[in-house]
Amino acid sequence: MTYLAKNLTNGGRELIAFRIGDQEFCVNVMSVREIRGWTPATPMPHAPRYVLGVINLRGAVLPIIDLSARLGMRPAEPTVRHVIIVTQVKDKVVGLLVEAVSDILTIKDEDIQPTPDMTSEFERTFARGILAIEGRMICLIELEAVFPHSESEAA
Amino acid sequence: MDMNEIKEIFFQECEEQLAELESGLLRLNDGDRDPETVNAVFRAVHSIKGGAGAFGLDDLVSFAHVFETTLDCVRSNKLEPTQEVLKVMLKSADVLADLTNVARDGGSVDQARSAQLIRELEALAKGEAPPAASAAEPAAPKAVAAKPAPVAKAAPVEPVVNEHGFAPVAFSFDDFGGDEDEAVSDLPAYDIVFKPKSELYTKGNEATLLLRDLSRLGEMSIHCNMDSLPPLDQMDPEAAYFSWKVSIKTDKGEDAVRSVFEFAEWDCDLEVTAMETGEASESASDDLPMQPVPFDLSALDGDLDVPLGVVEEEEQIAAAQEAVAAAETASNVVQMAGNASRAAASEKSAAAAAAAQNNAQQASSAAAPTIRVDLDRVDRLINLVGELVINQAMLSQSVIENDSNGVSSINMGLEELQQLTREIQDSVMAIRAQPVKPVFQRMARTVREIADITGKSVRLVTEGENTEVDKTVIDKLAEPLTHMIRNAVDHGLEMPEKRLAAGKSAEGTVKLTAKHRSGRIVIELSDDGAGINREKVRQKAIDNDLIAADANLSDEEIDNLIFHAGFSTADKVSDLSGRGVGMDVVKRSIQALGGRINISSKPGHGSVFTMSLPLTLAVLDGMVVTVAGQTLVVPLTAIVETLQPDAAAIHSFGATQRLISIRNSFCPLVDVGRILNFRATQANPVEGVALLVESEGGGQRALMVDAIQGQRQVVIKSLEANYTHVPGIAAATILGDGRVALILDVDAVVSASRGQSLQLESSLAAAG
Incomplete structure (x- = not known):
């Protein structure tokens, strides 16, 4: 939280950073509705591997995405220490399973460096930029790309 | 607004x-x-x-x-x-x-x-009606003569008739000066001559509004001068021809009067003259100042009808009745014009409007007060209450788990809470509940139209039209019901000659009743026609390969054949019932509502269709089952029976298929866990429970599940809201332990078992 304190006066955008394995990622805090602990999800038939299932979020049915699997990394083995970041893009609300929330960052747009020119699918689909914060590298993720797509949207 | x-x-x-x-x-x-x-x-x-x-x-x-x-x-x-x-x-x-x-x-x-x-x-x-025509003729000139003079003059005795006075004032068709009672007032009076120029209108000002503003200052009377109005063919529609002479009594002073015209004074000729107290101030007690336009139009409309009323011999009575009708119109429009009207009306006119409204209310046999509410708001409330119910159930469950002896005060409180939430849920559901009356009334029309086309004489008898059911159910009920009514009149009832020959009255009767029965609404449609011709149905079914030629069917089974796809017994395809949609469509739409339909028929005495529908689509009666460690809900309406399969009853059929014999007929076994991809290999049927279900195609399937947990009413939650449609799953719900359980789409599972892939079907649906 030290970085936040330093930059509060500068304005700019706020990001929420979280950890998956040894990597750090962040999303815009404006898309985050809440952060809650892991609860077992009800598996969905015929769902992609990264969709862990659905949980009850105060009466709404909330799909849970294993962000690690979604980004092409090793599927998570959820424990009580995992957290779910409840995010909203347009009118859809989706929970992202991550290992832990690490920081809230306030940055200026020019702090975001372009992603290196690589041909990995991850870079093309999900990464929107990288940040160098106190010697750490944090990758900014495009939320919309993470959300599960229905057939009609893909068509 | x-x-x-x-x-x-x-x-x-x-x-x-x-x-x-x-x-x-x-x-x-x-x-x-x-x-x-x-x-x-x-x-x-x-x-x-x-x-x-x-x-x-x-x-x-x-x-x-x-x-x-x-x-x-x-x-x-x-x-x-x-x-x-x-x-x-x-x-x-x-x-x-x-x-x-x-x-x-x-x-x-x-x-x-x-x-x-x-x-x-x-x-x-x-x-x-020759008397009416002859009476009208001599009276016609009188009506014309009466037109220039407002009705207020014609029948001043009836206070309500003065309502018609609005029109002449508002439209300045007449001079009301002569009607006004002379009265003395102590307030200072002003005479105003207001002559707008064309520019006033082009700048978006409106004389009516100015005069209305003026009327708020005090009692006033208006005289419109139309002398400069040219004949219609010479008239420039955008020019100003009228001027007004206003007498107003107000204690607000001349400045207040002038300020009304503040923004218009460059575009009009305005003279304001202070009068001696009591002099020119005519009380406008019977007269009304300007009204907003919608009001005026309707009042004018009422006025135009008055000559019709005047034509009649009992002139006074007719005029009074007319006035009541007009008053109601007026009150409707008053309601429409809303705040504008209320603000516009001066004290007197407000009183008059209130009187009109009272009259209207008395006239229209005083309906219970209602409000119109946006459906979204009601639905939001229903959703919230649904969550409350789930939360309450979760709370109860965890208290029970932690409180083994069950005597603590928390338990008692919880019970009361449970009762309260139940009551809240019922009341909220009641908001969406509507009587089936509108649908039944629409059926009356359908019957009339079909009776006309077919040349049959039909009487529709309705019963229990105040039975209430959820609005969505009502909306979706109209179509299958119309179809069934058509069938009943077209196929069910005989022609009058035939009926007389059979010893029945020439007029056929179609009866439509609705009633509540054990938490569902039961709608019955019966006719006193010929009943189902079972021989014909049977022959047709054989011709269409629906049954074997030597099949031994009970009467009831034959009757139910008409629900099969593409079945129509009418020899010629009539323009009414033979539109390619048969009773199978009716059955499917009723099933889509979570309902069931049955027919019973007595040859020569008619047929009875009985539909049983849920009272709401927000909740569903389901059987909670376990499949591969997951909890699923199967809609109860789909389940015909449940059975514990016996090893001897299971027969392998080909490489992967298995059939179960139930009372000597074979029914395909469908492993739900396999279809939904919850497990890789088929479970052993003997270890589970089979649910015999009937799908939309009419075929029966035995769905294999691992165990039955019980029967429960569940609140339906959308999966599509945050996720996408899942093949084989109709919706989701939240159980008492707070976990999400999926509701099985029985039809989709059954068709998947016919070899169509669930995935394929859903992508087709998405593409279409």
């Missing part, structure tokens, strides 16, 4: 008036001769006409006018409301409803039909 909103309210009111009109006509048809019924019918048409006039819906106005004229003959006892007359009138009511729908939603109306009915109505008003 903009014009569209006002218009929307008008159409909503039209719907109510149309319902009123139809039920009134039907009461008359049943022999009710209460003058109040006739009046109610008349008022309904009149109100529609009045409102339609305000919105310039000319087709509607002209039809309503002719209709109204004929109804007026009935009202004044010049035309006996015989069956024939009422038949024309009921048809006219249908056309009026069509015209209203066209005015709202666009589209076109059957011009020939409405023209034909206009002729019939006119014939009724003139030809079949």
